[in-house]
Amino acid sequence: MSLAEPLPGPESIKAAETWPTYKRLLTYVKPFWLAFSLAVVGNVIYAGASTGMAAAMEYVVAAIENPTDQNRLLLTFLIVGVFSLRGVGTFMSQYFISYVGRQVISSLRSDVFNHLMILPSRYFDENAAGRLVSKLTFNVEQVAEAATNAVTITLREGLTIVGLLGYMLYTNWKLTLIFLAVGPLIAAVVSYASKRFRKISQRIQGSMGDITHVASESITGYRVVRAFGGDEYEKQRFQNVNDRNLKQSLKMASTQAISVPVIQILVAVAIAALVWTMLAPEIRGEMTTGQLIAFITAATTMAKPIRQVTSVHAKIQKGVAAAYDVFETIDEVPEQDPGSYAPERVEGTVEFDDVSFRYRDQLDDVLKGISVEIPAGQSVALVGRSGSGKSTMVSLLPRFYEYTGGDIRIDGHSLKDFSLKALRSQIALVTQSVVLFNDSIAANIAYGALRDCSRDEIREAAAKAHALEFIDRMPEGLDTMIGDNGVMLSGGQRQRLAIARALLKDAPILILDEATSALDTESERHIQEALETVIKGRTTLVIAHRLSTIEKADRILVMENGRIIESGPHSELLASNGAYAQLHQMQFSEHS
Template sequence: MKTTDPAETSQPESNWQTYKRLLAYVKPLWLAFSMAVIGNVIYAAASTGMAAAMEYVIEAIENPTEQNRVLLTLLIVGVFAFRGLGTFMSQYFISYVGRNVIHALRIELFDRLLTLPSRYFDDNASGRLVSKLTFNVEQVAEATTNAVTITLREGLTILGLLGFMLYTNWKLTAVFLIVGPLIGAVVSYASKRFRRLSQRIQGSMGDITHVASESISGYRVVRTFGGEDYERDRFHQVSHHNLTQSLKMASTQAISVPVIQVLVAIAIATLVWLMLAPEIRGAMSTGELIAFITAATTMAKPIRQVTSVHAKIQKGVAAALDVFSTMDEEAERDQGTFVPERVKGDIRFDGVCFRYRDQLDNVLEQISLSIPAGQSVALVGRSGSGKSTLVSLLPRFYDYHDGDILIDGHSLMDFRLDALRAQIALVTQNVVLFNDTIAANIAYGSLKDCSREAVREAAAKAHALEFIDRMPDGLDTVIGDNGVMLSGGQRQRLAIARALLKDAPILILDEATSALDTESERHIQEALETVMQGRTTLVIAHRLSTIEKADRILVMEAGQIVESGAHDDLLAAGGAYAQLHQKQFSEVE
């Protein structure tokens, strides 16, 4: 006795639940969908009528009166025009539904991506996430719209033609049902080439991929500087543009088919009109076989289409499962309610432990640290010692497992996320810039309403005006994808200018001067020393010369703080900091 795998029984139910969820996106578009259904009915009726009209053709051939010639000509053109109307309504309105479903899915998926925790981006490559927004969503719409319209249109056509064939000759119909699949296979082979060519037609996907890729790869900057609404609006605009262009393409494709059909009908009608002329007609045999052959030939395409529906549905459901898996991901925990106007900047780490997901060992182990407001603290240590992880906990890119972190006596968990990140400015080694003007990159996200003078002042403090003013459009110069038109040092100075403009009470500099040459670094160091006054600053730097003037230096090893003190005191102690200092300067020499 055959046993059934539980997975096999649950899978169809899972697929059906997914498909029902997909159809929910069609519900608001019920009017357009109804118009598509009406178009399908018209198409099916016209297809059946084309075969039935062959009897009138035969009658006109047998009685070639002037009236029959005119009526038959009009009949042929009318049937094809009627079918063309159904084709247009079916294709355009189902495309309208499909493109709107795609638009809605993309908007919802992108909005969800803006709220997902850092670990999700660690686990998923940005290219794969962009693919969900582009290719996968297209596949999903195929299952919700095309599969439905094919089932309705071609299914009704088959029923109508089959009924007419049975009425004409049931014995020949039985024969046709045997050879029908062979006819469908031949038609399918001939149409595959056309389908491959038509699938190459792409809509305006470049902008969607570009904006999404920037937002996903730069998610930390987006969130730290409150750029969610800006990115949301920017993405909504490009997706809506894609919707408009796709509908134009859909209408063009929908109208081209019936126009060609009507043109062919006119040619056939002209040929029939000539055949019925007395001088051309001659001796011609008649019979119901012509009508039957017409019906059988017409049925080949809908048979092939209906047999392909299952594959379309399965492909769409598989894509939907992937898309919905992202939509169903849990967003960042944001249960805090504390929204301070501006914190003083007192920071305390109280027995903080942290490990990345699926790792057994802690990356940070019992970190206890108090940083008074306005103090500058430098973190040094070998790669992998936990410096960047420690500062990543402050804006809650990751949540610690044990202990607590407090700002002005309030736990980070008490802060609302946007309110917490509004208190922090961040400059990292991997600068994230957007394909926009220099001014828009400095005054990014929640800073977009800053005055032009404030933007110039921030650029001046970051020693960026010296290259900005040499550019053709100054602050209005578009810098290309991720600032491709700028050098590493120039890009870093723009990021510093952005942090200066934010004027947050807490400043995080993670290798902020790593991309600068010695001369630029000297200028930036002077600017940073000025801006660090009155702000709580955490500085990570491999080059120890850049952090010698910090109020306090923390040396980290294996996720723990092993030394703490001023530069001169740590050198005199001859411990881990002195060894790092000696090693670095001996390498320079």
């Protein structure tokens, strides 16, 4: 599937799922009930003042018809009082609902991010990083709009409508019933617009995820883009997703732009019917001129709150679509962690017992019947062609993936008996794709659980990884900031920092997945010396493409199509003249 194609998935959220999603969203407002209550009080004050303004028109006409000093004074205070009350209500509703909104955004973002941290590797394999970032940024903002601004507008304008209707019914119930005759038509327009808003909103969220994904890929891989002349391709790819987002946004705008004036016209028709009807003496009854003007004012004042309440459906449907997407992530099943075994430090004997593994939705096993025992402190190298299952095999040890058959044991205990935290604390990992953070060199070496290590320990690990020789040349030494993913460093320097991090962890089990692949010959020689020291006393699994780097391993496992086809030390495998000897001969020929 092209990255510029729409995301797969349901075209829209079913209407039946809207209310449960919205109700769940409102639970994020609950902890801030006091601020929300104050916002409601402000809305009540605002609605009361708006109704009072319409009712005050009766007194305005009376004061005009009978301009006594008492009426002049009363009218002056009435106008100032009504507008002051309305101002107080506006401030309370807007400030406190904004407070609740930002708190909801903060809580929701924390929940999504914290849940992402405990999801299995499979989830990240299946979801592009850009789309996950879009959930945390764009989607959560949309959610907050529905949970706060939409609620306050509905309350404020809804209460205003109720207040004005109450006043109109009190003044003349016959005229009010004529005005209400257009209610079903307004409801039909709102219902149609809501369904369309919901459908378009979900498409907009998908397209925003695509925009973030394409942009982050192009920015991160800018060197490859430029080196291979991909500028025009990336511009076109971005333009495609940007155009789709624009198209959906314009559909949303047009739906909103059409529905609002249609509702306004319906309200205007109702008001016109009122004016025509109220001129009939049998309908007007005993109403004074002041009461008639106050009634018409109440009816016309209702046009704005009706428009606001109907337009708020766009915000609610955007928020519901976004919330549905966000809650899907929160509801993803986290990594299974039923184990409780948590030794302080294992000996390091590792046993693969008839282990098989397949990725989800794949028919064939990637690993087939892997059985091997690695005594504590032994170094084992895995070699074989790309796709033979080497990286998958070592990924099962820290339980990045769950094996689908057989068992893996450390010191006789199944991996599933360990708690994930305890298991991973026993394993240090250096991969081919080094991950560094936009922080200091020291913070990158002493990362995570290692952050309490002393400065001397960090320097010692850096020295063993032969990293001090370039660290000490940096402007601020260990405190030098290295940029996004270590962009300020060379490939070899980044690799040495990753090795220093693994050395500092001092775990009994060490996994080196192509750990020396990014090093030049001189750096590789230094690192090999360091690794020969560090693997002593540790169970080490080494994946290496260059066979020259693993000749001193205690044992070499040759893999092909997910199986171990040869096992033994370097000299023995060469002598047997099998698959390993062929691989060795091929590399020797390439480098001779």
